[in-house]
Structure formats: C-alpha cells, structure tokens
Amino acid sequence: MINMFNVTEVYDSSGTVALDGIDLQIEEGEFVFLVGPSGSGKTTLMKLITGEVRATDGTVVVNDFDMTKIKRRKLPKMRRTLGVVFQDYRLIDNMTVYDNVAFAMRVVGAPNREIRKRVPYVLDLVGLKGCEKRLPNELSGGEQQRVAIARALVNSPRMLVADEPTGNLDPVRSLELMLLFEKINEMGTTVLVVTHEKELVNALAKRVVTIDNGHVISDEMGGYFGDDSE
Amino acid sequence: MSFASVTIIMACLIIMGSVTLLSFNIDALIKNLEDRNEVVAFVDDAVTDEAEARALQPELEALDNIMSVEFISRDEAMENFMSKYDSSLREGIDPTVFRHRFVVHLNDIAQMAETKSAMEGVVGIAKVKAHLEYAKAFVTVRNIVSVVSLVLTIILVFVSIFIMSNTIKLTTFGRREEIAIMKMVGATNSFIRLPFVVEGLVLGLLGGSLAFLAEWGLYALITRRVMGTVSNSILSESFFTLIPFKTLALPVLVVFLGIGVFVGVFGGVNAIRNYLKV
Numbered sequence: 001m002i003n004m005f006n007v008t009e010v011y012d013s014s015g016t017v018a019l020d021g022i023d024l025q026i027e028e029g030e031f032v033f034l035v036g037p038s039g040s041g042k043t044t045l046m047k048l049i050t051g052e053v054r055a056t057d058g059t060v061v062v063n064d065f066d067m068t069k070i071k072r073r074k075l076p077k078m079r080r081t082l083g084v085v086f087q088d089y090r091l092i093d094n095m096t097v098y099d100n101v102a103f104a105m106r107v108v109g110a111p112n113r114e115i116r117k118r119v120p121y122v123l124d125l126v127g128l129k130g131c132e133k134r135l136p137n138e139l140s141g142g143e144q145q146r147v148a149i150a151r152a153l154v155n156s157p158r159m160l161v162a163d164e165p166t167g168n169l170d171p172v173r174s175l176e177l178m179l180l181f182e183k184i185n186e187m188g189t190t191v192l193v194v195t196h197e198k199e200l201v202n203a204l205a206k207r208v209v210t211i212d213n214g215h216v217i218s219d220e221m222g223g224y225f226g227d228d229s230e
Numbered sequence: 231m232s233f234a235s236v237t238i239i240m241a242c243l244i245i246m247g248s249v250t251l252l253s254f255n256i257d258a259l260i261k262n263l264e265d266r267n268e269v270v271a272f273v274d275d276a277v278t279d280e281a282e283a284r285a286l287q288p289e290l291e292a293l294d295n296i297m298s299v300e301f302i303s304r305d306e307a308m309e310n311f312m313s314k315y316d317s318s319l320r321e322g323i324d325p326t327v328f329r330h331r332f333v334v335h336l337n338d339i340a341q342m343a344e345t346k347s348a349m350e351g352v353v354g355i356a357k358v359k360a361h362l363e364y365a366k367a368f369v370t371v372r373n374i375v376s377v378v379s380l381v382l383t384i385i386l387v388f389v390s391i392f393i394m395s396n397t398i399k400l401t402t403f404g405r406r407e408e409i410a411i412m413k414m415v416g417a418t419n420s421f422i423r424l425p426f427v428v429e430g431l432v433l434g435l436l437g438g439s440l441a442f443l444a445e446w447g448l449y450a451l452i453t454r455r456v457m458g459t460v461s462n463s464i465l466s467e468s469f470f471t472l473i474p475f476k477t478l479a480l481p482v483l484v485v486f487l488g489i490g491v492f493v494g495v496f497g498g499v500n501a502i503r504n505y506l507k508v
C-alpha cells in the first residue's frame with residue numbers, strides 16, 4: 001500500500017528537482033507499472049519507498065509507515081514488509097543460490113527450521129528448483145534475477161518493488177520474468193515495477209503510471225500511453 | 231582485515247609501551263636519586279643525653295610526608311666524619327662538636343619546604359638542613375617526563391584508532407555490497423555490526439597479547455644490554471637499577487589488552503559506519 005501526496009524531491013548535491021508534486025495511491029494487491037523517460041524520476045520515487053531517500057516535501061506512506069517521519073531505528077521493521085529487486089540483481093557472488101536466499105531470512109532472525117522449509121518453496125516458485133548449490137556466476141542473467149526475486153519474496157513481504165528488473169535481459173527472459181511477477185501478484189503481493197519495455201507493459205495490460213520531469217502525466221489501465229523516447 | 235590490523239595494533243602498542251616503560255624507568259631513577267636527597271635534623275646542643283635525643287624520633291615520625299627517620303648519635307657522626315677525612319684533620323676533634331641528628335627521608339620531595347618548617351617546629355630540634363633547590367629540580371624533571379609520556383600515549387591511541395579504522399575500511403570495502411543487501415532486506419544495524427565487533431574484539435586481544443610478548447622480549451633484551459654497559463662503567467649498579475619486567479608485567483598486559491580491544495572494536499565499528507547509512 002502506497003500513499004503519496006504532493007511529494008517533492010530535490011537533490012541537495014545538484015539542486016535537481018527529481019520529483020515535483022507527485023500524487024500516487026497504490027492499493028493492497030494491485031499490480032502497477034511505473035514508466036517514463038530516462039531521468040524522469042522513477043528511481044527516485046522507488047528510493048522514497050525503500051527509505052533510501054527522504055522526501056524534501058509532501059507525505060509518503062508505505063505499508064502504514066510514514067516515511068517522512070520514520071526513525072532510522074524503525075527502518076528495518078518497515079523494510080521487512082517490502083521486497084526489493086534491482087536491475088543488477090545484487091547477489092553475493094561467493095554464496096550459493098540457496099544461501100543467497102536463506103541469508104535474507106537469517107538476517108531477520110528467522111529460525112533454521114523455517115528457513116529449511118521456506119527457501120526451497122520460494123526457489124521452486126521462481127522456477128529454480130535444483131539450482132540450490134550453484135553460484136551466481138554459474139547462472140544466466142534471467143536465472144540470477146530469479147534468485148534475487150526469491151530473496152525478495154522469502155520473508156513474505158506485503159509489497160514487491162522492482163526497478164528495471166529486466167533491464168539486462170533479452171525479450172523472452174523479460175516476458176518470463178513479467179509473468180512471474182504477475183503470478184506473485186495473483187498470490188496476493190502488491191507489485192510495483194519500473195520498466196522501459198513498452199511491449200511487455202502492453203501485453204500484460206495492467207495499471208500504468210507514467211511520469212515525466214518529476215510529474216505524473218498519466219495513470220491509466222491497460223497500456224503504455226506515455227511517450228518514452230529513451 | 232586480520233593481518234594488517236593485528237600488525238598495526240601491535241606496532242602502536244609496542245611504541246606506546248616502550249615510551250611508557252622508558253618514562254617509568256626514568257621516573258624510578260629520579261626517585262632513586264631523590265631518596266638520596268636526605269634531610270638532616272640536628273638536635274639542640276642542650277640535649278646531650280642520647281636517650282633524651284632518641285625520644286624525639288616518634289615526634290618527627292608523626293609529621294606529614296615522612297618516609298623514614300634514622301637516629302645518628304654524635305659518636306656515630308664523628309666516626310662517619312673521621313672515616314671520610316684523613317688523620318691531619320682529625321687532630322683535636324672531640325665528639326661534643328658533633329650533634330645528635332636524625333637523617334630523614336621524605337615521601338614527596340615537592341613538599342620539602344613545608345616539611346622542613348614542620349620539623350623545625352619540633353621542640354628539641356635546633357636546625358634542619360635540606361637541599362631545597364635540588365628538590366625543585368628533581369620535581370621539575372619528573373613532571374616533564376610524565377607529561378611527555380602521557381601526551382605521547384594519547385597521541386598514539388588516536389593515531390592507532392585512525393590507522394586501524396582505515397585499514398579495516400579498506401578490507402571491508404568488499405563487504406559494502408553485502409551490507410547494503412542486508413540493510414535492504416531489513417537487518418538492524420546492531421545485527422550487521424555484531425560480526426565486526428566480534429572480529430575487532432578478537433583482533434584486539436590477539437594484537438594486545440602479541441604486543442605484550444614482543445614488549446617483554448624487547449624489554450628483557452634492552453635491560454640486559456643497558457645493565458651490561460652500566461656494570462662496566464663508573465656508575466654503580468645500586469645507584470642505576472632498571473625496573474624488572476616481572477613487576478610491570480600484569481599492568482602492561484591489562485593495559486595492552488584493554489587498548490587492543492578498545493582500538494579493535496572501535497576501529498571495526500567505525501569502519502562500517504558509512505555503509506550503515508543507507
């Protein structure tokens with residue numbers, strides 16, 4: 001669940017106004033694509049959600065946490081309600097697939113018994129059954145991203161956010177991944193995906209929010225209406 | 231991070247320890263010299279009876295800042311005198327020209343002047359002879375030595391924390407990514423810090439103990455060399471003695487381990503501080 005009201009983000013270092021008066025509501029259980037040209041502020045918006053960046057002005061509420069007032073000490077609790085996926089996977093190279101996923105559960109202090117049960121289930125869900133013992137560099141890009149998605153899902157977050165998760169993948173892998181996100185959404189998790197892939201967005205026919213120059217310029221169901229000339 | 235950090239903790243502790251041990255020895259040496267700086271209290275001529283003069287001893291001992299009081303009768307004083315000078319001077323000297331006296335050592339020669347007047351206040355004491363100017367010089371030298379070693383130690387603690395932090399920072403750079411991932415999946419800062427605290431603790435203990443052993447060896451070696459030189463020279467060994475390591479071992483070990491652990495833990499926590507900000 002996301003509620004943004006009149007959100008402005010100005011980067012101190014450059015004085016760039018990355019977001020300018022954003023209003024955005026995402027309900028529990030929705031699937032939303034966030035699109036827009038390069039530099040329009042998509043990543044900045046994602047970072048407001050994950051708490052990596054604080055809003056200069058306005059209100060940001062994520063899964064009932066007020067991100068503009070949240071204490072640093074409370075951030076871990078908030079982040080456990082969120083699964084985050086990045087374009088570059090961000091796996092730990094010297095850990096096996098299993099450990100990369102189990103790591104996320106260990107970090108939040110889950111009991112071993114639960115980890116042994118949950119990790120294989122999630123790996124199966126993302127289609128990586130049998131890859132437990134492999135290292136990230138022994139996997140294709142698409143498979144690595146699935147490991148990252150498994151890691152994001154393993155603690156049963158209320159919402160999954162992904163910033164250009166298919167940016168490094170070919171179209172077929174990209175479609176497979178989007179269908180995986182759809183499946184995850186159908187199982188009850190709210191999903192927010194930033195992407196440049198026009199065809200995929202149109203194929204999935206979900207809610208599409210387009211931003212440009214820090215403003216929401218369209219928010220409609222079903223297709224990719226924004227002008228994303230990259 | 232381990233090898234470099236242990237080496238740095240060791241190096242800093244050994245420098246710090248050597249400076250401190252050197253200053254302890256200088257201090258002890260000066261103390262030794264000070265103890266030779268005795269105060270002599272002469273008993274009034276009117277008191278000729280030795281037993282009566284001896285009776286003053288408890289009164290002197292009761293004063294502040296007195297370490298020891300030794301009674302020397304006029305006969306003993308004359309004997310001492312005679313043994314020092316040749317027979318031509320001894321002619322016609324009779325014990326009555328010497329007075330009964332007390333040789334007094336003080337606890338703190340910085341307060342020699344006050345103690346001197348207190349002694350002069352005792353009824354039956356005629357005169358007190360004390361080298362106030364020497365006392366002042368000794369006190370000054372001792373103060374300089376302790377201030378210099380204290381300042382050096384403080385500087386070295388800061389330098390070692392700084393070097394330590396930077397060494398760990400370099401070697402934890404590879405774990406930056408891992409820490410960022412941990413933060414993203416909701417790890418608390420204390421959870422992330424724990425292994426670094428433990429690592430710093432272990433490295434600090436290791437560095438501290440190794441430095442202790444090295445310091446011990448170094449000290450033993452130097453002591454042997456110095457004492458070897460001294461015994462061959464005009465300085466008498468009784469005058470020039472070094473503190474044996476045995477008596478310093480426990481405090482040195484405790485301080486080394488303490489500083490090692492402090493620098494290790496603080497350095498470790500400090501090194502990852504920036505990574506925790508995301």
Ligand SMILES: Nc1ncnc2c1ncn2[C@@H]1O[C@H](COP(=O)(O)OP(=O)(O)OP(=O)(O)O)[C@@H](O)[C@H]1O
Nearest residue numbers: 011013014016018037038039040041042043044045
């Ligand atoms: N850390 C930062 N410091 C200063 N300016 C920044 C920072 N991050 C982003 N910006 C600026 O903010 C604006 C929005 O950047 P943002 O990364 O949100 O765009 P984006 O929509 O994600 O672009 P892309 O599609 O290329 O990923 C850009 O002008 C960018 O230069």
Ligand SMILES: [Mg+2]
Nearest residue numbers: 042043044163
């Ligand atoms: Mg971006």
